[in-house]
Amino acid sequence: MSLTNHGEDKLLTLFKNAGPYYLALFTSAPNETGIGTEVSGGSYARQQVTFGNPSAGVMKNSAAIEFPTATATWGTAVAWGLFDASTGGNLVWYGNITTPKELLSGDIYRVNAGNLTLTMD
Template identity: 85%
Template sequence: MSLTNHGEDKLLTLFKNDGSYYLALFTAAPGETGGGTEVTGGAYARQLVAFGEPADGTMKNSAAIEFPTATADWGTAVSWGLFDAASGGNLVWYGEITTPKELLAGDIYRINTGNLTLTMD
């Protein structure tokens, strides 16, 4: 079975309107049941994400996402995850960072508008 693009867009709209979502960075990837190793310490904090309207089964961040300046080495970010809480909470969506990035003290990790894509396909 498959959803049409219209059906995918409706589900993404429900997801978008269901609440607030916070982006986390991982140094070891999570999976279907969670897990992985989220960055901790050094001023790290999950960041609130705003999404634009879905189109053709995809939805993108509608504003830049910027993590605070690292005050310690965070490791190499290899994956991301969306949580339903700023801390704790549930992992609801995750993905691979296309180009893993080593984050050192003094670095700022930024995802420009439109560069975080959620896909239903």
């Protein structure tokens, strides 16, 4: 069975409206059970994400997402996750970072508008 683009957009809209969601960075990728190693310490904090309206089964962040300046080495960010809370909470969506990035003290990690993409496959 498959969903139409309209059906995919409906589900993404329901997901969007059930937010807010917070972007997390991981140094080891999470999986279906949520196990992974989230960055911690050094002023790290999850950042709230604002999504635009979905189209053809795709939804993207509508505004840039900027993490605070690292005050310690965070490690190499290899994956991302969306949580339903700014701390604790549940991992609801995740993916790999296309180009992993080592984050050192003084670095700022930024996701430009339109670069965080959720797709219905």
